[in-house]
Amino acid sequence: MSFVLIVGSGRVGSIVARDLLAAGHEVSVLDGDPLSHERLDAGQESTWEGAGGRFTIGQAIERDALVEAGIERADVFIAATNGDNTNLTIAQIAQKMFNVPRVLVRVMDPARAEWYGSQGMEIICPTSYAVTMFETALGLPGADG
Amino acid sequence: MYAVVIGGGKVGLNLTRELLAKGTEVTLIEGRRERYLRMDAELGFVVQYGDGTELWVLERAGIQRADLVVAVTGDDEDNILICQIARDKYQVERVISRVNNPRNRQYFELLDIRPAFSATDLILKLIEHEVPDYGLVHLLDLPEQRLEVIEIVVCEGCRADGLEVQQLELPEGSIVISVLRGGSGFVPKAETVINAGDEVLVCLDPSLEAQITALFEAAK
Numbered sequence: 001m002s003f004v005l006i007v008g009s010g011r012v013g014s015i016v017a018r019d020l021l022a023a024g025h026e027v028s029v030l031d032g033d034p035l036s037h038e039r040l041d042a043g044q045e046s047t048w049e050g051a052g053g054r055f056t057i058g059q060a061i062e063r064d065a066l067v068e069a070g071i072e073r074a075d076v077f078i079a080a081t082n083g084d085n086t087n088l089t090i091a092q093i094a095q096k097m098f099n100v101p102r103v104l105v106r107v108m109d110p111a112r113a114e115w116y117g118s119q120g121m122e123i124i125c126p127t128s129y130a131v132t133m134f135e136t137a138l139g140l141p142g143a144d145g
Numbered sequence: 146m147y148a149v150v151i152g153g154g155k156v157g158l159n160l161t162r163e164l165l166a167k168g169t170e171v172t173l174i175e176g177r178r179e180r181y182l183r184m185d186a187e188l189g190f191v192v193q194y195g196d197g198t199e200l201w202v203l204e205r206a207g208i209q210r211a212d213l214v215v216a217v218t219g220d221d222e223d224n225i226l227i228c229q230i231a232r233d234k235y236q237v238e239r240v241i242s243r244v245n246n247p248r249n250r251q252y253f254e255l256l257d258i259r260p261a262f263s264a265t266d267l268i269l270k271l272i273e274h275e276v277p278d279y280g281l282v283h284l285l286d287l288p289e290q291r292l293e294v295i296e297i298v299v300c301e302g303c304r305a306d307g308l309e310v311q312q313l314e315l316p317e318g319s320i321v322i323s324v325l326r327g328g329s330g331f332v333p334k335a336e337t338v339i340n341a342g343d344e345v346l347v348c349l350d351p352s353l354e355a356q357i358t359a360l361f362e363a364a365k
Contacts, residue, residue: 061222061249085198085222089252096255111200112226115234 001025005074005100007060007090008081009036012106012126016078018044021053028054030069031081060090063097071098079105084112091121146170149211151197151227152218153180156243160215161191172206176218198226200234208235217243221252228258281358284346294322294348300363301341311335316356319349 002025006013009031017040021027029040029048034057040048048055058065060081071077077094079087084107091105106124107113113125146169150157153175161173165188173188174197175181181194195202197218208214214231216224224242231237244250244263253261270283285294299305305313310321310333324333325344339345347357 061252063248063251083222085220085226089222089225092256093252097251109199112198112230115200115230119233 002075003028003070003073004076004078005030005066005069005071005094006078006080007031007066007069008079008087008106009033009039009055010080010082011039013078013080014039016080017053021051026052026054028056028070028074030056030058030060030065032057032059060086061093063093066090066093066098071100074098074100076100076102076104079103084109088112088116088121146212147207147210148172148213148215149174149203149206149208149231150215150217152216152224152243153177153184153192154217154219157215157217158184160217161188165191174202174206198223198230200230203227203230203235208237211235211237213237213239213241215241219245221245221249225252225256225258229256232258280362286351288351291350291352292348293351293354294346295354295357296325296344296346297358297361299339299341299343299345299361303341303361303363305339305345305360306341307338309336309338313339313360315347315360316353319347319353319357322346322348 004020004025005028006017007030009017009029013029017027017029037048037055040053040055044051054070056065056069058068071094077091077100079091081087087105087107091103094100094103104122104124106126107116108127110125110128113123113128117123148164148169148171150161150171150173153173157173161171164171171191173184173192174195175184175192176196178194181192184192193206197203208231214227214237216227218224221244228240228242231240240258242253242258242261244253244261247263247265250261250263253259280298282296283293284296287293321333323330323346324337324339345361349357
């Protein structure tokens with residue numbers, strides 16, 4: 001079991017959070033918008049906290065908020081806010097300031113994703129996946145590569 | 146010299162004007178359409194429209210041949226990314242960044258983005274200098290050389306009050322370089338007596354600052 005800190009409880013972050021919790025991990029979510037908490041509860045039998053999850057309201061870039069959300073003992077850090085630059089910045093904070101062993105970053109822009117990937121960061125780029133899937137569906141040559 | 150400035154707010158726009166006046170080649174990148182159009186009327190081809198954190202926008206501005214990149218957007222994460230990309234991907238020799246929220250300064254330092262300037266810190270420094278009761282003023286900081294010069298007020302009843310300079314027993318790596326008294330300054334001798342109300346300038350290793358200030362602060 002790992003302790004996973006997810007920053008950004010949007011469409012992606014909230015579902016990954018729920019799935020990780022269901023798989024038996026300890027999960028803490030940080031988001032600046034209290035309403036985003038509802039995403040975690042929506043359609044569930046128990047509340048997020050009732051199911052064992054943690055939720056902290058705070059800005060991703062605020063050191064105090066990250067500490068309150070448990071970054072100091074996180075095994076995995078997921079940066080999934082809606083801002084590429086915020087994600088890339090907080091991911092580096094998690095790596096370099098808090099020595100989190102595994103850091104995953106969502107980056108929408110393929111160019112920035114490629115560059116930071118080449119610098120050794122573990123990047124998830126939904127845009128690249130979408131492009132590949134469209135092109136595969138259309139039978140474009142080389143789309144699978 | 147070729148400079149790329151990202152962010153056309155008050156700082157970016159005025160900086161661009163000043164650099165142009167000095168004969169520097171400049172491109173200013175602004176991502177908000179309204180602002181871009183307003184500046185375009187004044188500056189023409191100097192201003193380019195686009196998100197300055199997008200690589201193709203930076204490349205269109207010719208960042209590959211830039212000698213200087215100045216990131217002065219209103220968003221600290223954007224400024225951090227711009228400087229990192231300019232330095233590491235495009236090998237720009239000098240990057241300068243604005244820090245909007247002083248609390249984010251630690252992240253600029255963490256990621257080794259310097260120099261990074263914050264208006265709040267600059268004004269705070271001026272306040273420290275202009276308001277004498279503030280106690281300690283940093284006159285010069287050379288963090289990489291591990292050297293600083295501070296100006297400090299000698300408080301009534303502090304340990305240094307009434308002692309000769311040679312009796313201060315300053316730690317290795319620090320020296321009193323001058324004393325300001327009654328509106329004029331002089332370089333002290335070993336036997337110069339330090340009095341409450343004097344201001345002393347000390348040159349020191351930054352790690353010694355707490356030890357030094359303890360000598361001149363009022364006893365608690």
